[in-house]
Amino acid sequence: DADVTQTPRNRITKTGKRIMLECSQTKGHDRMYWYRQDPGLGLRLIYYSFDVKDINKGEISDGYSVSRQAQAKFSLSLESAIPNQTALYFCATSDRTLRDEQYFGPGTRLTVT
């Protein structure tokens, strides 16, 4: 079984709709991250969380919100989706002592029409 899982794997939604992407991990890590990847570009950090009570903005947090429901679960929400949020979204986790050694999920391909 995968250590980091993401649901859904693919989603098509319309402009203005609210959508939630979910991430679960079984690695027991306390740190979790959300990234987006656009074609031809590297990954950009949206939000990250040190634990259930600590949420931090990344470099491109506008238009997104997150919820850390438990140590193992970290959700990303698009309150009102827009077409330029069409991208591949990755969740990742890391241990507090090896913060830069991150483990990634398989990704969610989101299309906003």
Added chain:
Amino acid sequence: DAKTTQPNSMESNEEEPVHLPCNHSTISGTDYIHWYRQLPSQGPEYVIHGLTSNVNNRMASLAIAEDRKSSTLILHRATLRDAAVYYCILGRGDDKIIFGKGTRLHILP
């Protein structure tokens, strides 16, 4: 943030060694050098990291220049499964690792 510079793409023949370069001339003394790779249709995968000394693991070796301004990821015997985008990243342990565009490695059979 300290940046890295990598070639956009490289080619190598199957079963030969591959040397992937990375320049990081503005690296600070506390920055670790990390390498990730992203196989087609998958999330990034951690490969290796180091600070000052060369490092080896089951996947690859990392050679770090004495002045730490450059490093090289070495795949000792490339296979078709090693075709991926390889990212060289500097990390300061503050959770904000920055992914650039990486090097797309093509393996020729």
